[in-house]
Amino acid sequence: MTFSVAVAGASGYAGGEVLRLLAAHPDYEIKTVTAHSNAGQLLGDVQSHLRSLAHLRLVETTSENLTGHDVVFFALPHGASGEISSQLGSDTLAIDCGADHRLERESDWVAFYGGEYYGSWTYGVPELPVTAGRQRDRLVGTKRIAAPGCNASTVALSLAPGIAAGVIESSDIVTVLAVGPSGAGKNPRVNLLASEILGSANPYAVGGTHRHIPEIKQALRTAGATDDLSVSFTPVLVPMSRGILATSTARIRPGVSAEEVRSVWEAAYEGEPFVQVFPEGRFPRTADTLGANTCLMGVAVDEAAGRVVIVAALDNLVKGTAGAAVQSANIALGLPETSGLNTDGVAP
Structure with a gap:
């Protein structure tokens, strides 16, 4: 099965890295890329390193443009994804690379970020030791994932x-x-x-x-x-x-x-x-x-x-943001955890 994907905030660094990883992933098909000020441009004009995806055209970041995909990655500034993500159906796997859904305590959100609090999602650090096992156990089958701060x-x-x-x-x-x-x-x-x-x-x-x-x-x-x-x-x-x-x-x-x-x-x-x-x-x-x-x-x-x-x-x-997001999405969907990801760096 191939999962249809939208990436919101595709013109930024995190969005571009999510796209770079997804471009080589065998189980995801990138259907929609969104942006704010760059909407209307070709992706290749703002992310010139993504040659295999250069033909995609950026559209406005709206719930209408994101609805209907199997998976939606949010790579937006903090405070920007909460409202839009709340309008997605419960059957859509949503992964937020921003901060909007990381904190479990509203008081922490108010003290360090401010603005409306949209609640917490399953934390996307699979290897994290927790009191009973690993965080990856909590990611299996979830539909809402908060990728970590790097x-x-x-x-x-x-x-x-x-x-x-x-x-x-x-x-x-x-x-x-x-x-x-x-x-x-x-x-x-x-x-x-x-x-x-x-x-x-x-x-x-x-x-x-x-x-x-x-x-x-x-x-x-x-x-x-x-x-x-x-x-x-x-x-x-x-x-x-x-x-x-x-x-x-x-x-x-x-x-x-x-x-x-x-x-x-x-x-x-x-x-x-x-x-x-x-x-x-x-x-x-x-x-x-x-x-x-x-x-x-x-x-x-x-x-x-x-x-x-x-x-x-x-x-x-990568591991700090986009890689953790893709890795967590793999687990949530029942795909091999390592799919589309690598352990080899680039040197020198």
Whole structure:
């Protein structure tokens, strides 16, 4: 069976990446692509790298244009997909790559985003350890999926194994991320100009203000974090077009050995095609994940500090967004989870 697909927000970075992955997928047929200011143009004029889809014409992002498809991917700014998606039939599989349906608590939405709250959908991070199994179990057969925030899923995948196994404390988590500017979307901004970021590393959303913080906490609570959960999160913009390198640390519980700590992460992701732990002493680069649906990790124990250090790398546009969306859609539809996705990056 081939599933008909519409992609809303096809002219942006996330929408373009969803289309790139779907173009080679054997079970999806792209029927409709939508945009706002670019409506009326050919897709090839705004996403010139998508040569196999260049003939498609962008139409307005309306519920009328999205209705009637088996699958609809939303790649819109936060606050834009909630109302439109609510008008789709319950038999349509909807996947939101934006933030509108990620947060379970309305208070978190109001505090970090604002505007109308449209409720939460099934979280689209299949490998995430939860208190009873994996998040993928909750994706089977669902019709509404919230793809993750790229920073949030990187940190959650990094720390959830230790939380779920009870080997780290949740009261003292610190994470610092080097991130590429494509995560901020395609709209031009002064702070994202090449002249502003080349040759520089620029911290932003410092002091607990980043919108992915409640999403990280939500995922770690799902993995079993206690009420004393505390996450210090600092992103740093660096001059690479795509990629995230997250260095996360947490205090190890008394009496837990370094060998036990490492075995927890290895067991958590054993057999996972897209989340892989490097051998001891090795750590990933963002370049290792370019274009691939992989999250690669290195795990170390700082015995002097009594902390575990996890270094995780992924492509924010693939595993961080579009790849997670396609992977989750595959699971929901009963397709092979790996279909249309790859683990090989592009080098150099």
